[in-house]
Amino acid sequence: MSIEHIEVPANAPAGDTRDAAPDIRRRIARAVGDVRGRTPLAQSFTNFVTINLVANAQLAAGGTAAMSFLPDDIIDTAAISGADYINVGTLLPFYKDALPQVARAFHTASHPWVLDPVAAGIGATRTAILTSFKRWPPTIVRGNASEIIALDAMWGLGDADTASRPAGVESVDAVDSAVAAALRLARFMAAHNGIGKAAVAVSGAVDLVTDGEDVYRLPGGSAMMTKITGAGCSLGGVTAVYLAVADPLTAALASTALYNRAGEIAERHSAGPGSFQTALLDALWNLTAEQVAESEILRD
Amino acid sequence: MSIEHIEVPANAPAGDTRDAAPDIRRRIARAVGDVRGRTPLAQSFTNFVTINLVANAQLAAGGTAAMSFLPDDIIDTAAISGADYINVGTLLPFYKDALPQVARAFHTASHPWVLDPVAAGIGATRTAILTSFKRWPPTIVRGNASEIIALDAMWGLGDADTASRPAGVESVDAVDSAVAAALRLARFMAAHNGIGKAAVAVSGAVDLVTDGEDVYRLPGGSAMMTKITGAGCSLGGVTAVYLAVADPLTAALASTALYNRAGEIAERHSAGPGSFQTALLDALWNLTAEQVAESEILRD
Amino acid sequence: MSIEHIEVPANAPAGDTRDAAPDIRRRIARAVGDVRGRTPLAQSFTNFVTINLVANAQLAAGGTAAMSFLPDDIIDTAAISGADYINVGTLLPFYKDALPQVARAFHTASHPWVLDPVAAGIGATRTAILTSFKRWPPTIVRGNASEIIALDAMWGLGDADTASRPAGVESVDAVDSAVAAALRLARFMAAHNGIGKAAVAVSGAVDLVTDGEDVYRLPGGSAMMTKITGAGCSLGGVTAVYLAVADPLTAALASTALYNRAGEIAERHSAGPGSFQTALLDALWNLTAEQVAESEILRD
Numbered sequence: 001m002s003i004e005h006i007e008v009p010a011n012a013p014a015g016d017t018r019d020a021a022p023d024i025r026r027r028i029a030r031a032v033g034d035v036r037g038r039t040p041l042a043q044s045f046t047n048f049v050t051i052n053l054v055a056n057a058q059l060a061a062g063g064t065a066a067m068s069f070l071p072d073d074i075i076d077t078a079a080i081s082g083a084d085y086i087n088v089g090t091l092l093p094f095y096k097d098a099l100p101q102v103a104r105a106f107h108t109a110s111h112p113w114v115l116d117p118v119a120a121g122i123g124a125t126r127t128a129i130l131t132s133f134k135r136w137p138p139t140i141v142r143g144n145a146s147e148i149i150a151l152d153a154m155w156g157l158g159d160a161d162t163a164s165r166p167a168g169v170e171s172v173d174a175v176d177s178a179v180a181a182a183l184r185l186a187r188f189m190a191a192h193n194g195i196g197k198a199a200v201a202v203s204g205a206v207d208l209v210t211d212g213e214d215v216y217r218l219p220g221g222s223a224m225m226t227k228i229t230g231a232g233c234s235l236g237g238v239t240a241v242y243l244a245v246a247d248p249l250t251a252a253l254a255s256t257a258l259y260n261r262a263g264e265i266a267e268r269h270s271a272g273p274g275s276f277q278t279a280l281l282d283a284l285w286n287l288t289a290e291q292v293a294e295s296e297i298l299r300d
Numbered sequence: 301m302s303i304e305h306i307e308v309p310a311n312a313p314a315g316d317t318r319d320a321a322p323d324i325r326r327r328i329a330r331a332v333g334d335v336r337g338r339t340p341l342a343q344s345f346t347n348f349v350t351i352n353l354v355a356n357a358q359l360a361a362g363g364t365a366a367m368s369f370l371p372d373d374i375i376d377t378a379a380i381s382g383a384d385y386i387n388v389g390t391l392l393p394f395y396k397d398a399l400p401q402v403a404r405a406f407h408t409a410s411h412p413w414v415l416d417p418v419a420a421g422i423g424a425t426r427t428a429i430l431t432s433f434k435r436w437p438p439t440i441v442r443g444n445a446s447e448i449i450a451l452d453a454m455w456g457l458g459d460a461d462t463a464s465r466p467a468g469v470e471s472v473d474a475v476d477s478a479v480a481a482a483l484r485l486a487r488f489m490a491a492h493n494g495i496g497k498a499a500v501a502v503s504g505a506v507d508l509v510t511d512g513e514d515v516y517r518l519p520g521g522s523a524m525m526t527k528i529t530g531a532g533c534s535l536g537g538v539t540a541v542y543l544a545v546a547d548p549l550t551a552a553l554a555s556t557a558l559y560n561r562a563g564e565i566a567e568r569h570s571a572g573p574g575s576f577q578t579a580l581l582d583a584l585w586n587l588t589a590e591q592v593a594e595s596e597i598l599r600d
Numbered sequence: 601m602s603i604e605h606i607e608v609p610a611n612a613p614a615g616d617t618r619d620a621a622p623d624i625r626r627r628i629a630r631a632v633g634d635v636r637g638r639t640p641l642a643q644s645f646t647n648f649v650t651i652n653l654v655a656n657a658q659l660a661a662g663g664t665a666a667m668s669f670l671p672d673d674i675i676d677t678a679a680i681s682g683a684d685y686i687n688v689g690t691l692l693p694f695y696k697d698a699l700p701q702v703a704r705a706f707h708t709a710s711h712p713w714v715l716d717p718v719a720a721g722i723g724a725t726r727t728a729i730l731t732s733f734k735r736w737p738p739t740i741v742r743g744n745a746s747e748i749i750a751l752d753a754m755w756g757l758g759d760a761d762t763a764s765r766p767a768g769v770e771s772v773d774a775v776d777s778a779v780a781a782a783l784r785l786a787r788f789m790a791a792h793n794g795i796g797k798a799a800v801a802v803s804g805a806v807d808l809v810t811d812g813e814d815v816y817r818l819p820g821g822s823a824m825m826t827k828i829t830g831a832g833c834s835l836g837g838v839t840a841v842y843l844a845v846a847d848p849l850t851a852a853l854a855s856t857a858l859y860n861r862a863g864e865i866a867e868r869h870s871a872g873p874g875s876f877q878t879a880l881l882d883a884l885w886n887l888t889a890e891q892v893a894e895s896e897i898l899r900d
Contacts, residue, residue: 047667048348048648048651048667049651049652049655049665049667050652050655051348051349052349052350052352052353052529052530052652053652055349055350055529056528056529056573056574056577059526059527059528059529059573060527060572060573060574065349065529066419067347067348067349067389067390068390068391068423069390069391069392070391070392070393070423070425070426072423072424072425073391073419073422073423073425073426076422076423077419077422077423089667090667090668090669091668091669091670091673092392092669092670092692092694093670093694094392094393119666119673119677122673122676122677123668123670123672123673123676123677124672125670125672125673126670126673226659227659227660227885228656228659229652229655229656229659229665230652270882271882271886272660272881272882272883272884272885272886273656273659273660273881273882273885274656274660274877274878274879274880274881274882274885275878275879275881275882277574277656277878277881278574278575278577278578278878279574279575280574281572281573281574281575281577282570282571282572282573282574282575283572284572285527285572285573285574286571286572348648351648351649352649352650352652352653352829352830355649355650355829356828356829356873356874356877359826359827359828359829359873360827360872360873360874365649365829366719367647367648367649367689367690368690368691368723369690369691369692370691370692370693370723370725370726372723372724372725373691373719373722373723373725373726376722376723377719377722377723392692394692394693577874578874578875578877578878579874579875580874581872581873581874581875581877582870582871582872582873582874582875583872584872585827585872585873585874586871586872
């Protein structure tokens with residue numbers, strides 16, 4: 001595939017021809033600034049392992065957090081939240097009814113939401129829940145390559161033979177192997193989510209974001225992201241914060257770029273995974289809109 | 301209203317006439333010292349977002365922590381805990397029966413407990429649970445202004461028209477707007493909780509504490525408290541630790557003053573919300589009884 | 601009792617007669633190296649208070665983490681996990697059926713697992729669950745002295761009169777008082793767990809590990825371990841990571857030694873419980889196999 005480089009060198013002239021997407025950068029900078037200015041509320045129905053980091057990352061990025069597991073709570077709060085986040089990492093038995101009920105309510109209200117299909121493919125309950133979301137699709141899906149491939153297969157969008165079995169919550173597939181699944185999911189979601197737009201973000205060594213038309217690649221970040229629990233989950237939560245102020249593609253690009261920059265800073269200021277997590281939250285708080293928007297972004 | 305200044309300057313003579321409440325300070329200092337000396341157990345039924353911080357803050361303040369969601373566990377453990385903490389931040393369906401059952405058992409045993417009515421006013425299940433507590437009222441309520449106003453309205457103590465809708469878990473009301481509700485709640489609780497005393501603490505830029513008679517204001521703390529999740533919840537848990545060794549008013553004042561001092565120290569020693577939380581726990585551990593008791597405390 | 605000193609001085613000749621167990625040290629070093637090299641998956645069904653620290657400690661020690669509460673998930677994932685961890689610290693009503701179902705499935709598959717019997721003796725639900733495990737015993741039990749004594753009594757292995765009531769989640773008994781119970785449990789587990797081997801680890805000022813034959817004592821660690829929540833739980837989770845690559849005795853010894861060394865380093869690099877937890881995770885990540893294997897280990 002041909003990769004088009006759209007990084008804006010800090011000292012490049014405004015009309016630099018290498019920069020294919022100045023508009024993308026402006027939208028990213030505006031989204032980061034809007035989050036800081038408006039402190040939008042994003043509500044989460046998320047797993048018990050990383051729920052604290054999700055909330056802290058949403059606050060550090062400039063948003064406001066609320067967490068719940070009860071449909072009555074969630075549907076009440078969705079009226080005042082800019083976007084919601086659903087993460088299926090740890091399930092309780094009653095989620096089998098509660099999560100489809102919540103997704104249906106979001107759909108009825110055209111309320112934007114982000115899905116993190118953690119461990120897609122493992123367990124009959126998780127499969128039933130994720131399968132139900134095909135009727136009320138999210139606005140953004142963020143996961144690793146294995147999860148994106150599994151969700152695409154569950155929804156029957158591509159060739160079921162491409163489905164791979166995830167290694168627990170870790171991806172066993174490279175980001176490149178999920179490009180076709182990500183494109184299919186984004187197109188299906190945009191057509192059926194009632195919002196008319198969608199994005200899929202695939203986390204990996206080089207992250208991938210697509211709106212079903214263009215495919216963007218975001219290098220960078222830190223390998224230490226995989227040595228703490230919840231880097232992906234909290235990115236999903238922060239994506240919902242951005243979705244409260246921006247379109248799906250911009251929200252997915254801005255949050256992914258923010259995390260890559262924060263991960264790089266945290267790696268330089270830490271001596272192991274404990275201090276890395278602390279430094280990551282500090283970096284999410286301190287990064288400027290300009291620093292995020294200057295990230296390297298490649299378009300296929 | 302007239303504000304009476306009861307701060308004790310560090311070098312003030314013992315009988316300084318500006319200090320209207322040397323007795324309050326002695327009680328605060330004694331409570332802090334007693335917690336450090338006795339490491340009292342406070343048990344919590346609290347939300348999943350901040351449960352870890354609640355336990356760590358209780359330990360850092362000098363207490364011992366135990367967390368549970370099962371009535372059989374909680375009622376067993378209440379026999380050896382000095383006080384309990386209930387926080388309704390994240391609810392599961394079975395709490396609708398479990399929480400009233402637990403509150404009733406505390407009432408029967410005249411067991412002191414602290415309530416944090418997180419997000420009061422949102423969701424039918426939460427409203428049902430909080431309403432049920434009117435029959436078995438807590439010893440202390442700690443919340444933000446919106447939550448205190450909502451609880452007062454739910455219990456029908458004042459004018460229902462004063463109820464305001466909380467913005468998720470964040471307060472949309474100023475502390476001053478909750479003074480009347482806090483006074484009514486404290487009086488009602490003292491009359492009906494079986495303990496005969498009560499306190500209400502309202503968190504805000506300047507915190508407010510009342511026993512239903514006097515109203516105290518505690519300035520200070522740090523705006524970074526609102527940029528981590530769980531500052532309020534963990535203060536509630538620490539209040540229960542203090543309630544295990546002190547009367548309700550002293551427990552509410554001491555824990556609020558401790559948090560304000562710890563927040564100020566943490567802000568000076570941190571570079572963002574990640575390092576702020578770390579420094580907050582360190583400060584809770586290192587503050588002396590004298591430092592807490594020297595806090596600025598104003599009486600209306 | 602006679603205590604045999606098996607510490608290997610760094611500069612001792614290979615055949616130093618004071619070192620009774622060079623084989624033990626080689627096995628510990630190999631286990632630490634194997635975890636770092638293979639990043640084995642250990643799955644956990646654990647409490648909500650410390651679930652995040654358990655996962656982060658497993659990652660920092662070099663393993664991979666997955667957490668779940670649904671039998672269908674857990675049984676699916678056990679097929680790819682090297683060992684599992686069950687911690688009964690916070691229970692929900694449905695665990696009464698789910699946990700015995702999971703233990704039975706592990707037994708049928710001869711799948712190794714670690715049990716942390718948190719607060720054994722408190723609550724009818726917890727007692728019913730822990731009692732059920734006698735039919736499908738774990739491979740390793742890790743707990744404090746009070747919990748080990750309570751589990752031994754629940755399973756009717758010794759003299760019921762020795763049972764003591766735990767003080768919530770804190771031990772009220774000294775490690776020495778649990779030696780007989782630990783030996784009985786380890787022998788019973790080895791005879792009935794379908795693995796043919798077992799170990800019991802008792803945490804305390806000086807930790808104790810036994811396979812039912814030999815009794816090892818591991819001094820060191822830090823008193824700050826008791827001032828954060830989850831030092832014991834996360835040690836249990838890391839023990840499961842080691843059990844994925846080593847026999848039960850080696851796994852229990854290696855993880856206990858790793859924690860003692862990490863605790864000592866963290867205490868030197870921290871100013872309170874907040875920074876202690878951060879430094880503990882960093883130390884788990886940075887310690888070498890040689891540093892862990894050089895730990896002082898005494899054999900009774």
